[in-house]
Amino acid sequence: MRLDKLVGNDAVTNDIMANYNIKGLTADSREVKKGYLFAALQGSTKNGNTYISEAISRGASAILTSEKKYNVAKGVCLISSENPRKLLSHIASRYYKAQPKIIVAVTGTNGKTSVTQFTHQIWQAANFNGATLGTMGISLQSIKMASKLTTPDPISLHRTLAALSKKKINYLAMEASSHGLVQHRLDFVNISAAAYTNLSRDHLDYHKNMSAYLNAKMHLFSKVLIKGGDVIANSDSPEFPLISQICKKQGHSIIDYGRNANRIRLESSKPIENGQQLKLIIDGRSNVIRIPLIGHIQTMNALCASGLAISSGIEVDTLLTALESLQPIPGRLEHIGQTQKGASVYIDFAHTPESLMAILCELRTYTARKLVVVFGAGGDRDKGKRRLMGEAAQKYADTVYVTDDNPRSEEPSQIRQEVIEGCPNAINIEDRKNAITQAIKTLEFGDLVLIAGKGDETNQIFGDTVIPFSDREICINILSKSQ
Structure with a gap:
């Protein structure tokens, strides 16, 4: 694909980009092949700029870097960007193009995996052709593939999105980690609904303080979610007022869940053998159901998934039936x-x-x-x-x-x-x-x-x-x- 079509007007270059045809993308110099674009990114322990020479020796045609000046061989296009991670996400989205029609994402300290997996189960009950992407890898129907990161790097992510689209997977539920959000890995993914579970201390080795950690989570709603998308938020969480403010500013709609919610309200719950009996009020309609899950934590995760399901077009009757058939998630309670x-x-x-x-x-x-x-x-x-x-x-x-x-x-x-x-x-x-x-x-x-x-x-x-x-x-x- 022509380099100018991938980069657009988002960076400064040392040559005419239309002269370059890119045959692949990578941020790993060991994977570079002839005609590839190599993204020299700053990592937590390594600086990608130190591998530029290796990438060129392996045949890289273009180098994406934060460096404004870097001596490269003739015939190599240097692309300089103040935010190479974000630009790489944009390039990857343009290179691979196709994505599932409906993509929903979940962020929060705890519950991301359970919510995405429950959402997938609800879709399956409604015969929606869906998949999940996150800590447990990629799951679609009975197929599972491993993944090293909660949120993959943008090249792997967009390659996966294109592959799922090719398989006619129309619905995808994915986990949005704080690392992935702050590093712009999810930028330019067409996310139509985004969910929030909770916030507690974690990853402060990376984010340094809780304020930075919270801001990373909020990036999903303020920057990544499409304008006018649906936000599924825990009404009982201390962060709910902040999320509501972001939604008002961005024109998002809120589907809240919890004991204080308007859309999906938990009126009561009581333990029963192998599960719980719940009284729910969904959009004003009272329902009593039994779910085969124990504990308030998994109840809230199931309600969060319910909001994502409603956002993606699931009818309430179908949802209630699916909730009663949910299966526990491996390794989660x-x-x-x-x-x-x-x-x-x-x-x-x-x-x-x-x-x-x-x-x-x-x-x-x-x-x-x-x-x-x-x-x-x-x-x-x-x-x-x-x-x-x-x-x-x-x-x-x-x-x-x-x-x-x-x-x-x-x-x-x-x-x-x-x-x-x-x-x-x-x-x-x-x-x-x-x-x-x-x-x-x-x-x-x-x-x-x-x-x-x-x-x-x-x-x-x-x-x-x-x-x-x-x-x-x-x-x-x-x-x-x-x-």
Whole structure:
């Protein structure tokens, strides 16, 4: 595709762009082929400008950079932009062009995966040809493909959007991470509805403070969502007034959900066997339904998904039927089974102080005797939340095991010690498998254990080493041997 058609008038160049025909896009110099455009982006640890020479040697025809001056070989077009990340997103959207007709996005600290997956299930119940994109990879019908990031880089993202469109996937629910939003990865995606779940401490190693973290989330509504789009927002959240202001300014419509909502109001809920009974008022109409999900957290996620479903054209009767058939999301408040003595085992992705507290409070309702938690904290991430997670565990659980999560480049024992500062009575076990095993084997009738932090993840990271590891599989193996 002609370079001038990709870049437009968004940058300064050293040559006539119409003379260049671009055959591919990449931000990884190792993937450059003849005729490619190479985006030299500044990363958290590496500067893409240091790889420009390598990219040119591999045949790059164009270089996108923030540098205003850079000596490149004759026959290489230098594209200088003050915001190369945003321009790359625009270039990728022009290069791949096609996107599913209806794209909805979900942001918030917790619940993004559950909301997108529930939305997809509702679409399936209505025979809408849809897919999801996020932490769990790409899911469409019975097909699943892995993804490394909650929100992929713009080149991978737009390549995926075009591929889904080619497969006649008309509906896509995607997760919008704060990193992806602030790095403009979702800019120029045709998002017609955007949802907000909640905000709590996370990723402050990147955003530095809660104000910057919140602003990153709000970018979805103020900059990315199409003008006049639908915003599905939690009316019970402290951020709801701010979201309402943004919607008024941008001409967006609000579909609110929660106990104080006008559109999707939760009047009451009560636990029943294997789920909950809900009384909902949707657009003035009262409904009583049973959903096969436990806890207020998943109720709110289901209501958020309901707003996205309504926005995408689902009728209320179809929605209510679909809600009663929702399936739990792997690794999200997932009941693995029971021990021979009659104790319950759950796993969850909770990895922030607020989410850990909320999950423990939910599970307390289903615990007749002792509530036990096994968890750790990730390395190379916000250190300030470690002690807070320990405090939440000590306050809301009866027995606490602190173990390794994904230490990455940090010393595992130091991470555990920082967590234990908040829960000095915790049992410190280095090996996660041993910690899970000991916790389950000590359970008695009426006890419940939560294995928190990794959810449905299938590996564990120590330095540069990635080893296969699944909380679910370990729990299943322990339970099968105890029968």
